[in-house]
Amino acid sequence: MIDPKSPVQESQWVWSVAVDVVIFTLYRQDLRVYLVQRTDHPGFWSLPGGIVRADEALEQAAMRQMREQTTVEDVYLQQLFTYGDPQRDTRRRVISVAYFALIAADRIKSDHPDDHRAWHSVYELPPLAFDHARMVHDALTRLRYKIEYSAAAFELMPDTFTLRELQAAYMIILNDSTLDKANFRKKIHDARIVEPVNRYQKTGGRPARLYRFRKDAKLESKARRFFP
Amino acid sequence: MIDPKSPVQESQWVWSVAVDVVIFTLYRQDLRVYLVQRTDHPGFWSLPGGIVRADEALEQAAMRQMREQTTVEDVYLQQLFTYGDPQRDTRRRVISVAYFALIAADRIKSDHPDDHRAWHSVYELPPLAFDHARMVHDALTRLRYKIEYSAAAFELMPDTFTLRELQAAYMIILNDSTLDKANFRKKIHDARIVEPVNRYQKTGGRPARLYRFRKDAKLESKARRFFP
DNA sequence: TCAAAAGTGTTCAGCTTACACCCATGA
DNA sequence: TCATGGGTGTAAGCTGAACACTTTTGA
Numbered sequence: 001m002i003d004p005k006s007p008v009q010e011s012q013w014v015w016s017v018a019v020d021v022v023i024f025t026l027y028r029q030d031l032r033v034y035l036v037q038r039t040d041h042p043g044f045w046s047l048p049g050g051i052v053r054a055d056e057a058l059e060q061a062a063m064r065q066m067r068e069q070t071t072v073e074d075v076y077l078q079q080l081f082t083y084g085d086p087q088r089d090t091r092r093r094v095i096s097v098a099y100f101a102l103i104a105a106d107r108i109k110s111d112h113p114d115d116h117r118a119w120h121s122v123y124e125l126p127p128l129a130f131d132h133a134r135m136v137h138d139a140l141t142r143l144r145y146k147i148e149y150s151a152a153a154f155e156l157m158p159d160t161f162t163l164r165e166l167q168a169a170y171m172i173i174l175n176d177s178t179l180d181k182a183n184f185r186k187k188i189h190d191a192r193i194v195e196p197v198n199r200y201q202k203t204g205g206r207p208a209r210l211y212r213f214r215k216d217a218k219l220e221s222k223a224r225r226f227f228p
Numbered sequence: 229m230i231d232p233k234s235p236v237q238e239s240q241w242v243w244s245v246a247v248d249v250v251i252f253t254l255y256r257q258d259l260r261v262y263l264v265q266r267t268d269h270p271g272f273w274s275l276p277g278g279i280v281r282a283d284e285a286l287e288q289a290a291m292r293q294m295r296e297q298t299t300v301e302d303v304y305l306q307q308l309f310t311y312g313d314p315q316r317d318t319r320r321r322v323i324s325v326a327y328f329a330l331i332a333a334d335r336i337k338s339d340h341p342d343d344h345r346a347w348h349s350v351y352e353l354p355p356l357a358f359d360h361a362r363m364v365h366d367a368l369t370r371l372r373y374k375i376e377y378s379a380a381a382f383e384l385m386p387d388t389f390t391l392r393e394l395q396a397a398y399m400i401i402l403n404d405s406t407l408d409k410a411n412f413r414k415k416i417h418d419a420r421i422v423e424p425v426n427r428y429q430k431t432g433g434r435p436a437r438l439y440r441f442r443k444d445a446k447l448e449s450k451a452r453r454f455f456p
Numbered sequence: 457t458c459a460a461a462a463g464t465g466t467t468c469a470g471c472t473t474a475c476a477c478c479c480a481t482g483a
Numbered sequence: 484t485c486a487t488g489g490g491t492g493t494a495a496g497c498t499g500a501a502c503a504c505t506t507t508t509g510a
Contacts, residue, residue, distance in 0.1 A: 015243045017312075017323060054321055058312035082310040082325050084245075084286035093282055095245060095325075097310050164489075182491070183473065205488030206480040392462075410464070411500065433461030434507035 016094035019062045020049030020132065022080065022139035023072060023101045025108065025119060026156045031172050032119035033136055034070055038129055045120070046129040047136070049096065062099040069117070071109045076102040076155040080139055088131050100139040102155035123175070144174055151193060154213040162201055162208035163188060193217040244322040247290045248277030248360065250308065250367035251300060251329045253336065253347060254384045259400050260347035261364055262298055266357055273348070274357040275364070277324065290327040297345070299337045304330040304383040308367055316359050328367040330383035351403070372402055379421060382441045390429050390436035391416060421445040 023034040035045040048069040052061040059077065066072050077099055084095035120126060122140055125133065147153040153169055167184045171177050188194060195214050200207035251262040263273040276297040280289040287305065294300050305327055312323035348354060350368055353361065375381040381397055395412045399405050416422060423442050428435035 015245050017243050017245065052312070055314050057314060058310065058323070079309065081307060082286065084280070084325065086283050086285060095286070097312065097323075162489085180472095180474070181489090182475085185490075186472095203481085203488055205482080205486075206490080208489055390462085408500070408502085409462090410502085413463075414499090431461055431508085433459075433509080434463080436462060 016092060017052045018049055018094055018096045019052055019058060019065060019099060020047040020096050020135060021062050021066055021077075021099045021101055022047055022136055023066065023070065023075070023103060024122075024139070024143060024156065025103050025105050026169055026172060027105045027119055029168065029172060030121045031123070031140075033122050033125070034072070034117070035120050035126070035128070036069060036117045041129055043127060044129045045126050045132075047098075047132050052097075058097050059099070062097075062101075066101065072101070072103050072107075073109075075107075076152070080135070080142060083131055083135065085131070098135045098139070100142060102143075102152060104156055104158050106158045147173055149219075151213065151217065151219060154193075157213070160197055160199065160210040160212050162203075162210060163194075164208060166194075166211075191217070191219060193219065244320060245280045246277055246322055246324040247280055247286060247293060247327060248275040248324050248363060249290050249294055249305075249327045249329055250275055250364055251294065251298065251303070251331060252350075252367070252371060252384065253331050253333050254397055254400060255333045255347055257396065257400060258349045259351070259368075261350050261353070262300070262345070263348050263354070263356070264297060264345045265343060269357055271355060272357045273354050273360075275326075275360050280325075286325050287327070290325075290329075294329065300329070300331050300335075301337075303335075304380070308363070308370060311359055311363065313359070326363045326367070328370060330371075330380060332384055332386050334386045375401055377447070379441065379445065379447060382421075385441070388425055388427065388438040388440050390431075390438060391422075392436060394422075394439075419445070419447060421447065 025032050025034075034048060036048055038044045038046050048065050050061075050065050050068075052058060056064070059079070062077060066075070078101075080098040080100045082095060082097045086093060088094070088096075122136060125136065128136070143152070147170065153166070153173065156169060156173075157166060163185055164181075166188065167179055167181065170184070171179055193214055194211040194217075197210050197212055199210045201210055253260050253262075262276060264276055266272045266274055276293050278289075278293050278296075280286060284292070287307070290305060294303070306329075308326040308328045310323060310325045314321060316322070316324075350364060353364065356364070371380070375398065381394070381401065384397060384401075385394060391413055392409075394416065395407055395409065398412070399407055421442055422439040422445075425438050425440055427438045429438055
Protein backbone atom coordinates (compact mmCIF):
# COMPACT_ATOMS: atom_id res chain seq x y z
CA MET A 1 0.00 0.00 0.00
CA ILE A 2 2.48 2.64 1.04
CA ASP A 3 6.04 2.28 0.01
CA PRO A 4 7.89 2.11 3.32
CA LYS A 5 10.75 4.07 1.87
CA SER A 6 8.75 7.16 0.98
CA PRO A 7 7.21 9.52 3.50
CA VAL A 8 3.47 9.67 3.62
CA GLN A 9 3.16 13.14 2.19
CA GLU A 10 5.35 12.66 -0.83
CA SER A 11 3.06 11.51 -3.58
CA GLN A 12 -0.52 12.53 -3.22
CA TRP A 13 -2.54 13.61 -6.20
CA VAL A 14 -5.93 15.02 -6.65
CA TRP A 15 -7.72 11.97 -7.86
CA SER A 16 -11.33 11.38 -8.38
CA VAL A 17 -12.54 7.98 -7.34
CA ALA A 18 -15.86 7.02 -8.83
CA VAL A 19 -18.15 4.04 -8.88
CA ASP A 20 -20.23 2.96 -11.85
CA VAL A 21 -22.93 0.35 -11.70
CA VAL A 22 -24.02 -2.03 -14.45
CA ILE A 23 -27.58 -2.87 -13.45
CA PHE A 24 -29.16 -5.80 -15.25
CA THR A 25 -32.77 -6.81 -15.40
CA LEU A 26 -34.89 -9.14 -17.49
CA TYR A 27 -37.76 -7.32 -19.11
CA ARG A 28 -39.93 -8.32 -22.05
CA GLN A 29 -37.79 -11.27 -23.03
CA ASP A 30 -34.68 -9.14 -23.15
CA LEU A 31 -31.65 -8.53 -20.97
CA ARG A 32 -31.48 -4.85 -20.19
CA VAL A 33 -29.13 -2.35 -18.64
CA TYR A 34 -30.05 0.87 -16.92
CA LEU A 35 -28.57 3.94 -18.60
CA VAL A 36 -28.81 7.66 -18.04
CA GLN A 37 -28.38 10.22 -20.74
CA ARG A 38 -25.50 12.62 -20.45
CA THR A 39 -26.36 16.28 -20.37
CA ASP A 40 -22.81 17.33 -21.22
CA HIS A 41 -22.61 15.09 -24.25
CA PRO A 42 -25.91 14.88 -26.10
CA GLY A 43 -26.65 11.56 -27.71
CA PHE A 44 -24.39 9.69 -25.35
CA TRP A 45 -25.46 7.56 -22.44
CA SER A 46 -23.63 6.39 -19.38
CA LEU A 47 -23.98 4.01 -16.49
CA PRO A 48 -25.35 5.37 -13.24
CA GLY A 49 -22.47 6.30 -11.01
CA GLY A 50 -20.55 9.12 -9.44
CA ILE A 51 -17.87 10.26 -7.10
CA VAL A 52 -17.20 8.36 -3.90
CA ARG A 53 -17.39 10.43 -0.74
CA ALA A 54 -14.46 10.72 1.59
CA ASP A 55 -15.99 8.67 4.39
CA GLU A 56 -17.83 6.16 2.28
CA ALA A 57 -17.05 2.55 1.53
CA LEU A 58 -16.97 1.68 -2.16
CA GLU A 59 -19.93 -0.65 -1.99
CA GLN A 60 -21.91 1.92 -0.04
CA ALA A 61 -21.17 4.46 -2.73
CA ALA A 62 -22.44 2.09 -5.38
CA MET A 63 -25.66 1.55 -3.42
CA ARG A 64 -26.10 5.27 -2.93
CA GLN A 65 -25.70 5.95 -6.63
CA MET A 66 -28.36 3.41 -7.39
CA ARG A 67 -30.69 4.94 -4.83
CA GLU A 68 -30.16 8.43 -6.17
CA GLN A 69 -30.27 7.76 -9.88
CA THR A 70 -32.61 4.82 -10.22
CA THR A 71 -35.79 3.42 -8.73
CA VAL A 72 -33.92 0.32 -7.74
CA GLU A 73 -33.02 -0.65 -4.21
CA ASP A 74 -31.63 -3.46 -2.13
CA VAL A 75 -30.20 -5.57 -4.88
CA TYR A 76 -27.58 -8.18 -5.51
CA LEU A 77 -24.38 -6.18 -5.87
CA GLN A 78 -20.85 -7.27 -6.59
CA GLN A 79 -17.62 -5.63 -7.55
CA LEU A 80 -16.69 -6.10 -11.18
CA PHE A 81 -13.40 -4.44 -12.08
CA THR A 82 -11.51 -1.20 -11.63
CA TYR A 83 -10.81 0.92 -14.66
CA GLY A 84 -8.02 3.43 -14.36
CA ASP A 85 -6.47 4.36 -17.67
CA PRO A 86 -5.14 7.91 -17.52
CA GLN A 87 -7.00 8.74 -20.72
CA ARG A 88 -10.37 7.32 -19.86
CA ASP A 89 -11.71 10.73 -18.89
CA THR A 90 -10.17 13.59 -20.80
CA ARG A 91 -10.94 16.21 -18.16
CA ARG A 92 -9.00 14.87 -15.19
CA ARG A 93 -7.62 11.72 -13.67
CA VAL A 94 -10.42 9.55 -12.46
CA ILE A 95 -10.47 5.91 -11.66
CA SER A 96 -13.70 4.03 -11.55
CA VAL A 97 -14.59 0.98 -9.53
CA ALA A 98 -17.33 -0.77 -11.48
CA TYR A 99 -20.02 -2.87 -9.84
CA PHE A 100 -22.60 -5.08 -11.33
CA ALA A 101 -26.10 -5.49 -9.98
CA LEU A 102 -29.04 -7.78 -10.64
CA ILE A 103 -32.67 -6.95 -9.99
CA ALA A 104 -35.94 -8.66 -10.80
CA ALA A 105 -38.14 -6.56 -13.04
CA ASP A 106 -41.09 -6.71 -10.64
CA ARG A 107 -39.05 -5.07 -7.91
CA ILE A 108 -38.41 -1.94 -9.93
CA LYS A 109 -40.74 0.67 -8.52
CA SER A 110 -42.60 3.17 -10.65
CA ASP A 111 -40.63 2.77 -13.78
CA HIS A 112 -41.59 5.63 -16.02
CA PRO A 113 -38.71 5.87 -18.41
CA ASP A 114 -38.13 9.21 -20.01
CA ASP A 115 -35.59 10.69 -22.33
CA HIS A 116 -33.08 10.84 -19.52
CA ARG A 117 -33.02 7.34 -18.12
CA ALA A 118 -34.11 4.03 -19.56
CA TRP A 119 -33.52 0.32 -19.72
CA HIS A 120 -31.63 -0.60 -22.86
CA SER A 121 -31.16 -4.04 -24.34
CA VAL A 122 -27.58 -5.22 -23.94
CA TYR A 123 -27.89 -6.50 -27.46
CA GLU A 124 -28.67 -3.05 -28.87
CA LEU A 125 -26.76 -0.45 -26.92
CA PRO A 126 -26.73 3.24 -27.77
CA PRO A 127 -23.41 5.13 -27.88
CA LEU A 128 -21.87 5.07 -24.41
CA ALA A 129 -19.54 7.61 -22.84
CA PHE A 130 -15.99 6.91 -21.70
CA ASP A 131 -15.25 3.20 -21.43
CA HIS A 132 -18.73 2.30 -20.33
CA ALA A 133 -19.30 0.04 -23.31
CA ARG A 134 -16.39 -2.05 -22.15
CA MET A 135 -17.81 -2.14 -18.64
CA VAL A 136 -21.12 -3.47 -19.90
CA HIS A 137 -19.31 -6.03 -22.00
CA ASP A 138 -17.21 -7.19 -19.06
CA ALA A 139 -20.26 -7.34 -16.82
CA LEU A 140 -22.14 -9.43 -19.34
CA THR A 141 -19.27 -11.88 -19.58
CA ARG A 142 -19.18 -12.16 -15.81
CA LEU A 143 -22.93 -12.61 -15.57
CA ARG A 144 -22.82 -15.45 -18.08
CA TYR A 145 -20.17 -17.24 -16.08
CA LYS A 146 -21.92 -16.67 -12.81
CA ILE A 147 -25.29 -18.11 -13.73
CA GLU A 148 -23.59 -21.33 -14.77
CA TYR A 149 -22.19 -22.16 -11.37
CA SER A 150 -24.27 -20.13 -8.93
CA ALA A 151 -27.82 -19.15 -8.20
CA ALA A 152 -27.29 -15.62 -9.52
CA ALA A 153 -30.00 -15.99 -12.17
CA PHE A 154 -32.64 -16.18 -9.46
CA GLU A 155 -31.88 -12.56 -8.58
CA LEU A 156 -33.39 -11.68 -11.93
CA MET A 157 -36.56 -13.73 -11.43
CA PRO A 158 -39.78 -12.79 -9.65
CA ASP A 159 -40.61 -14.55 -6.38
CA THR A 160 -42.44 -17.34 -8.18
CA PHE A 161 -41.88 -18.48 -11.70
CA THR A 162 -42.37 -21.44 -13.96
CA LEU A 163 -39.50 -23.60 -15.06
CA ARG A 164 -40.04 -22.49 -18.62
CA GLU A 165 -39.62 -18.89 -17.54
CA LEU A 166 -36.41 -19.83 -15.77
CA GLN A 167 -35.15 -21.59 -18.85
CA ALA A 168 -36.08 -18.58 -20.97
CA ALA A 169 -34.04 -16.39 -18.64
CA TYR A 170 -31.00 -18.60 -19.10
CA MET A 171 -31.42 -18.61 -22.85
CA ILE A 172 -31.74 -14.83 -23.03
CA ILE A 173 -28.71 -14.22 -20.85
CA LEU A 174 -26.54 -16.80 -22.57
CA ASN A 175 -27.93 -15.82 -25.97
CA ASP A 176 -28.36 -19.51 -26.68
CA SER A 177 -31.61 -21.02 -27.79
CA THR A 178 -30.46 -24.63 -27.85
CA LEU A 179 -31.09 -25.59 -24.22
CA ASP A 180 -33.00 -28.86 -24.05
CA LYS A 181 -36.16 -28.56 -22.00
CA ALA A 182 -36.06 -31.97 -20.33
CA ASN A 183 -32.40 -31.79 -19.43
CA PHE A 184 -32.64 -28.26 -18.13
CA ARG A 185 -35.45 -29.30 -15.79
CA LYS A 186 -33.49 -32.27 -14.55
CA LYS A 187 -30.50 -30.12 -13.71
CA ILE A 188 -32.60 -27.64 -11.80
CA HIS A 189 -34.40 -30.36 -9.88
CA ASP A 190 -31.24 -32.30 -9.12
CA ALA A 191 -29.62 -29.17 -7.73
CA ARG A 192 -32.52 -28.95 -5.23
CA ILE A 193 -32.51 -25.23 -5.74
CA VAL A 194 -36.23 -24.65 -6.26
CA GLU A 195 -39.37 -25.90 -4.52
CA PRO A 196 -42.90 -25.93 -5.93
CA VAL A 197 -45.64 -23.71 -4.56
CA ASN A 198 -49.27 -24.80 -4.81
CA ARG A 199 -50.17 -22.48 -7.63
CA TYR A 200 -50.27 -22.77 -11.35
CA GLN A 201 -49.93 -20.30 -14.15
CA LYS A 202 -52.21 -20.23 -17.16
CA THR A 203 -50.58 -20.79 -20.49
CA GLY A 204 -51.73 -21.59 -23.99
CA GLY A 205 -51.88 -25.26 -23.00
CA ARG A 206 -51.55 -27.18 -19.78
CA PRO A 207 -51.04 -24.85 -16.80
CA ALA A 208 -47.48 -24.55 -15.55
CA ARG A 209 -46.52 -25.20 -11.97
CA LEU A 210 -45.01 -22.26 -10.13
CA TYR A 211 -41.78 -22.59 -8.19
CA ARG A 212 -39.80 -20.47 -5.83
CA PHE A 213 -36.13 -20.30 -5.00
CA ARG A 214 -35.13 -22.33 -1.95
CA LYS A 215 -33.34 -20.00 0.41
CA ASP A 216 -31.64 -22.90 2.18
CA ALA A 217 -30.23 -24.20 -1.09
CA LYS A 218 -26.52 -24.63 -1.02
CA LEU A 219 -24.57 -25.10 -4.20
CA GLU A 220 -21.12 -26.29 -3.51
CA SER A 221 -19.12 -25.51 -6.57
CA LYS A 222 -16.59 -28.29 -6.46
CA ALA A 223 -15.04 -27.62 -9.81
CA ARG A 224 -12.12 -30.00 -10.18
CA ARG A 225 -12.34 -30.19 -13.88
CA PHE A 226 -9.06 -28.74 -15.05
CA PHE A 227 -9.33 -27.78 -18.64
CA PRO A 228 -12.23 -29.01 -20.70
CA MET B 229 -18.68 8.02 -13.72
CA ILE B 230 -19.57 11.62 -13.16
CA ASP B 231 -22.98 12.51 -11.97
CA PRO B 232 -24.34 14.68 -14.76
CA LYS B 233 -26.15 16.86 -12.27
CA SER B 234 -23.10 17.95 -10.31
CA PRO B 235 -20.40 20.22 -11.68
CA VAL B 236 -17.00 18.73 -12.11
CA GLN B 237 -15.33 20.65 -9.34
CA GLU B 238 -17.83 19.94 -6.61
CA SER B 239 -16.68 16.77 -4.99
CA GLN B 240 -12.99 16.10 -5.18
CA TRP B 241 -11.09 14.72 -2.26
CA VAL B 242 -7.50 14.10 -1.59
CA TRP B 243 -7.37 10.42 -2.11
CA SER B 244 -4.44 8.16 -2.33
CA VAL B 245 -4.74 5.46 -4.92
CA ALA B 246 -2.36 2.58 -4.42
CA VAL B 247 -1.63 -0.76 -5.97
CA ASP B 248 -0.57 -3.86 -4.05
CA VAL B 249 0.71 -7.00 -5.69
CA VAL B 250 0.36 -10.55 -4.44
CA ILE B 251 3.26 -12.33 -6.13
CA PHE B 252 3.19 -16.11 -6.04
CA THR B 253 5.93 -18.53 -6.79
CA LEU B 254 6.56 -22.23 -6.25
CA TYR B 255 9.76 -22.81 -4.35
CA ARG B 256 10.95 -25.87 -2.45
CA GLN B 257 7.64 -27.66 -2.64
CA ASP B 258 5.81 -24.70 -1.20
CA LEU B 259 3.62 -21.90 -2.49
CA ARG B 260 5.17 -18.63 -1.50
CA VAL B 261 4.33 -14.94 -1.48
CA TYR B 262 6.76 -12.06 -1.67
CA LEU B 263 6.60 -9.78 1.37
CA VAL B 264 8.52 -6.73 2.52
CA GLN B 265 9.00 -5.78 6.12
CA ARG B 266 7.51 -2.52 7.28
CA THR B 267 9.90 -0.02 8.75
CA ASP B 268 7.12 1.96 10.38
CA HIS B 269 5.62 -1.02 12.10
CA PRO B 270 8.27 -3.50 13.24
CA GLY B 271 7.30 -7.12 13.12
CA PHE B 272 4.71 -6.52 10.44
CA TRP B 273 5.04 -7.32 6.78
CA SER B 274 3.21 -6.07 3.76
CA LEU B 275 2.78 -6.75 0.09
CA PRO B 276 4.93 -4.85 -2.35
CA GLY B 277 2.99 -1.85 -3.57
CA GLY B 278 2.69 1.88 -3.46
CA ILE B 279 1.04 5.00 -4.72
CA VAL B 280 -0.03 5.25 -8.34
CA ARG B 281 1.38 8.21 -10.22
CA ALA B 282 -0.85 10.78 -11.82
CA ASP B 283 -0.07 9.78 -15.39
CA GLU B 284 0.25 6.06 -14.87
CA ALA B 285 -2.14 3.24 -15.73
CA LEU B 286 -2.98 0.96 -12.84
CA GLU B 287 -1.35 -2.08 -14.37
CA GLN B 288 1.76 -0.07 -15.17
CA ALA B 289 1.92 1.03 -11.57
CA ALA B 290 1.73 -2.57 -10.44
CA MET B 291 4.56 -3.52 -12.77
CA ARG B 292 6.65 -0.59 -11.61
CA GLN B 293 6.20 -1.56 -7.98
CA MET B 294 7.37 -5.04 -8.76
CA ARG B 295 10.38 -3.71 -10.61
CA GLU B 296 11.32 -1.37 -7.79
CA GLN B 297 10.73 -3.62 -4.83
CA THR B 298 11.50 -7.09 -6.12
CA THR B 299 13.85 -8.89 -8.46
CA VAL B 300 10.91 -10.03 -10.50
CA GLU B 301 10.05 -8.79 -13.95
CA ASP B 302 7.79 -9.43 -16.90
CA VAL B 303 5.30 -11.70 -15.24
CA TYR B 304 1.74 -12.85 -15.54
CA LEU B 305 -0.24 -10.06 -13.93
CA GLN B 306 -3.95 -9.72 -13.37
CA GLN B 307 -6.23 -7.46 -11.41
CA LEU B 308 -7.64 -9.06 -8.29
CA PHE B 309 -9.93 -6.73 -6.37
CA THR B 310 -10.16 -3.17 -5.12
CA TYR B 311 -10.17 -2.59 -1.40
CA GLY B 312 -11.52 0.72 -0.23
CA ASP B 313 -12.87 0.62 3.30
CA PRO B 314 -12.50 4.05 4.89
CA GLN B 315 -10.82 2.45 7.90
CA ARG B 316 -8.33 0.26 6.14
CA ASP B 317 -5.53 2.76 6.66
CA THR B 318 -5.84 4.82 9.82
CA ARG B 319 -3.73 7.68 8.54
CA ARG B 320 -5.72 8.81 5.54
CA ARG B 321 -8.18 7.67 2.93
CA VAL B 322 -6.51 5.29 0.56
CA ILE B 323 -7.97 2.79 -1.79
CA SER B 324 -5.89 -0.03 -3.10
CA VAL B 325 -6.22 -1.88 -6.35
CA ALA B 326 -4.76 -5.31 -5.72
CA TYR B 327 -3.11 -7.39 -8.42
CA PHE B 328 -1.93 -10.91 -8.40
CA ALA B 329 1.15 -12.14 -10.20
CA LEU B 330 2.68 -15.51 -11.00
CA ILE B 331 6.35 -16.18 -11.65
CA ALA B 332 8.41 -19.30 -12.10
CA ALA B 333 11.06 -19.66 -9.42
CA ASP B 334 13.88 -19.99 -11.98
CA ARG B 335 13.06 -16.58 -13.41
CA ILE B 336 13.69 -14.78 -10.14
CA LYS B 337 17.05 -13.13 -10.50
CA SER B 338 19.59 -12.95 -7.71
CA ASP B 339 17.32 -13.80 -4.87
CA HIS B 340 19.19 -12.99 -1.72
CA PRO B 341 16.49 -12.63 0.86
CA ASP B 342 17.30 -10.50 3.85
CA ASP B 343 15.45 -9.27 6.86
CA HIS B 344 13.57 -6.79 4.73
CA ARG B 345 12.14 -8.86 1.95
CA ALA B 346 11.50 -12.57 1.61
CA TRP B 347 9.32 -15.27 0.16
CA HIS B 348 6.90 -16.58 2.76
CA SER B 349 4.80 -19.72 2.58
CA VAL B 350 1.14 -18.87 2.12
CA TYR B 351 0.47 -21.60 4.62
CA GLU B 352 2.55 -19.89 7.33
CA LEU B 353 2.20 -16.17 6.99
CA PRO B 354 3.70 -13.65 9.40
CA PRO B 355 1.56 -10.79 10.74
CA LEU B 356 0.53 -8.60 7.82
CA ALA B 357 -0.26 -4.88 7.84
CA PHE B 358 -3.64 -3.37 6.96
CA ASP B 359 -5.90 -5.80 5.14
CA HIS B 360 -3.07 -7.53 3.33
CA ALA B 361 -3.87 -10.88 4.90
CA ARG B 362 -7.26 -10.72 3.28
CA MET B 363 -5.67 -9.81 -0.04
CA VAL B 364 -3.44 -12.87 0.09
CA HIS B 365 -6.40 -15.02 1.02
CA ASP B 366 -8.48 -13.67 -1.87
CA ALA B 367 -5.59 -14.10 -4.26
CA LEU B 368 -5.11 -17.70 -3.19
CA THR B 369 -8.79 -18.44 -3.74
CA ARG B 370 -8.59 -16.91 -7.19
CA LEU B 371 -5.43 -18.79 -8.05
CA ARG B 372 -7.04 -22.09 -7.09
CA TYR B 373 -10.00 -21.41 -9.34
CA LYS B 374 -7.84 -20.26 -12.19
CA ILE B 375 -5.59 -23.28 -12.43
CA GLU B 376 -8.64 -25.51 -12.72
CA TYR B 377 -9.91 -23.98 -15.93
CA SER B 378 -6.91 -22.23 -17.44
CA ALA B 379 -3.24 -22.69 -18.10
CA ALA B 380 -2.26 -20.31 -15.29
CA ALA B 381 -0.31 -23.00 -13.44
CA PHE B 382 2.24 -23.06 -16.24
CA GLU B 383 3.27 -19.53 -15.32
CA LEU B 384 4.67 -21.04 -12.14
CA MET B 385 6.62 -23.80 -13.89
CA PRO B 386 10.08 -23.70 -15.47
CA ASP B 387 10.34 -23.95 -19.25
CA THR B 388 10.54 -27.71 -19.14
CA PHE B 389 9.17 -29.95 -16.45
CA THR B 390 8.05 -33.49 -15.84
CA LEU B 391 4.42 -34.41 -15.46
CA ARG B 392 5.07 -35.40 -11.89
CA GLU B 393 6.40 -31.92 -11.17
CA LEU B 394 3.31 -30.42 -12.76
CA GLN B 395 1.10 -32.64 -10.64
CA ALA B 396 3.06 -31.66 -7.54
CA ALA B 397 2.45 -28.01 -8.38
CA TYR B 398 -1.28 -28.58 -8.57
CA MET B 399 -1.28 -30.47 -5.30
CA ILE B 400 0.67 -27.77 -3.51
CA ILE B 401 -1.53 -24.97 -4.79
CA LEU B 402 -4.77 -26.80 -4.14
CA ASN B 403 -3.44 -28.18 -0.86
CA ASP B 404 -4.77 -31.56 -1.92
CA SER B 405 -2.64 -34.67 -2.02
CA THR B 406 -5.29 -36.99 -3.42
CA LEU B 407 -4.82 -36.34 -7.14
CA ASP B 408 -4.59 -39.64 -9.00
CA LYS B 409 -1.46 -39.89 -11.09
CA ALA B 410 -2.95 -41.73 -14.04
CA ASN B 411 -6.04 -39.57 -14.29
CA PHE B 412 -4.06 -36.36 -13.93
CA ARG B 413 -1.84 -37.37 -16.81
CA LYS B 414 -4.78 -38.27 -18.96
CA LYS B 415 -6.38 -34.88 -18.40
CA ILE B 416 -3.20 -33.02 -19.27
CA HIS B 417 -2.63 -35.08 -22.40
CA ASP B 418 -6.25 -34.83 -23.53
CA ALA B 419 -6.12 -31.05 -23.16
CA ARG B 420 -3.19 -31.05 -25.65
CA ILE B 421 -1.57 -28.38 -23.57
CA VAL B 422 1.95 -29.80 -23.33
CA GLU B 423 4.34 -31.36 -25.80
CA PRO B 424 7.32 -33.58 -25.02
CA VAL B 425 10.88 -32.47 -25.60
CA ASN B 426 13.59 -35.01 -26.31
CA ARG B 427 15.14 -34.88 -22.91
CA TYR B 428 14.71 -36.83 -19.74
CA GLN B 429 15.23 -36.02 -16.12
CA LYS B 430 16.98 -38.34 -13.69
CA THR B 431 14.93 -39.53 -10.79
CA GLY B 432 15.20 -42.25 -8.20
CA GLY B 433 13.79 -44.71 -10.72
CA ARG B 434 12.94 -44.63 -14.39
CA PRO B 435 13.86 -41.26 -15.92
CA ALA B 436 10.99 -38.88 -16.47
CA ARG B 437 10.21 -37.34 -19.82
CA LEU B 438 10.42 -33.57 -19.94
CA TYR B 439 7.59 -31.53 -21.39
CA ARG B 440 7.04 -27.94 -22.30
CA PHE B 441 3.93 -25.82 -22.49
CA ARG B 442 2.43 -25.57 -25.96
CA LYS B 443 2.11 -21.92 -26.81
CA ASP B 444 -0.50 -22.61 -29.44
CA ALA B 445 -2.67 -24.48 -26.96
CA LYS B 446 -6.14 -23.12 -26.71
CA LEU B 447 -8.38 -24.10 -23.87
CA GLU B 448 -11.91 -23.19 -24.59
CA SER B 449 -13.67 -23.09 -21.30
CA LYS B 450 -17.11 -24.17 -22.35
CA ALA B 451 -18.52 -24.49 -18.90
CA ARG B 452 -22.20 -25.30 -19.35
CA ARG B 453 -22.50 -27.16 -16.15
CA PHE B 454 -24.92 -25.09 -14.16
CA PHE B 455 -24.72 -26.05 -10.58
CA PRO B 456 -22.89 -29.21 -9.57
C1' DT C 457 17.31 -58.81 -8.61
C1' DC C 458 15.08 -55.40 -6.10
C1' DA C 459 13.45 -50.77 -4.97
C1' DA C 460 11.79 -46.65 -6.86
C1' DA C 461 9.52 -43.92 -9.77
C1' DA C 462 7.61 -43.39 -14.64
C1' DG C 463 4.02 -44.46 -17.39
C1' DT C 464 -0.37 -47.19 -19.21
C1' DG C 465 -4.88 -49.93 -19.46
C1' DT C 466 -9.23 -51.43 -17.82
C1' DT C 467 -13.35 -51.43 -15.35
C1' DC C 468 -17.52 -49.48 -13.57
C1' DA C 469 -20.59 -45.97 -12.01
C1' DG C 470 -22.67 -41.87 -12.98
C1' DC C 471 -23.73 -38.20 -15.79
C1' DT C 472 -25.01 -35.85 -20.39
C1' DT C 473 -27.37 -35.72 -24.63
C1' DA C 474 -30.90 -36.51 -27.68
C1' DC C 475 -35.31 -37.54 -28.47
C1' DA C 476 -39.73 -39.64 -27.98
C1' DC C 477 -43.61 -39.75 -25.54
C1' DC C 478 -47.56 -38.66 -22.27
C1' DC C 479 -50.60 -35.09 -19.75
C1' DA C 480 -53.79 -31.21 -18.93
C1' DT C 481 -56.15 -27.40 -20.65
C1' DG C 482 -59.03 -24.34 -23.78
C1' DA C 483 -61.10 -23.53 -28.08
C1' DT D 484 -60.93 -33.66 -30.86
C1' DC D 485 -57.21 -30.98 -31.82
C1' DA D 486 -53.61 -27.56 -30.96
C1' DT D 487 -50.70 -25.92 -27.42
C1' DG D 488 -47.46 -26.04 -24.17
C1' DG D 489 -46.23 -28.58 -19.60
C1' DG D 490 -43.93 -32.46 -17.95
C1' DT D 491 -41.39 -37.25 -17.90
C1' DG D 492 -38.73 -41.62 -19.33
C1' DT D 493 -35.10 -43.90 -21.48
C1' DA D 494 -31.30 -45.62 -24.43
C1' DA D 495 -26.58 -44.49 -26.11
C1' DG D 496 -22.52 -42.49 -25.33
C1' DC D 497 -19.24 -40.16 -22.83
C1' DT D 498 -16.53 -38.90 -18.66
C1' DG D 499 -14.22 -39.49 -14.40
C1' DA D 500 -12.60 -42.26 -10.29
C1' DA D 501 -10.28 -46.13 -8.75
C1' DC D 502 -6.86 -49.25 -9.08
C1' DA D 503 -3.93 -52.68 -11.01
C1' DC D 504 -0.49 -53.27 -13.96
C1' DT D 505 3.96 -52.75 -16.99
C1' DT D 506 8.43 -50.29 -17.95
C1' DT D 507 12.92 -48.37 -17.10
C1' DT D 508 16.55 -47.02 -14.41
C1' DG D 509 20.33 -47.36 -10.56
C1' DA D 510 22.14 -49.66 -6.69
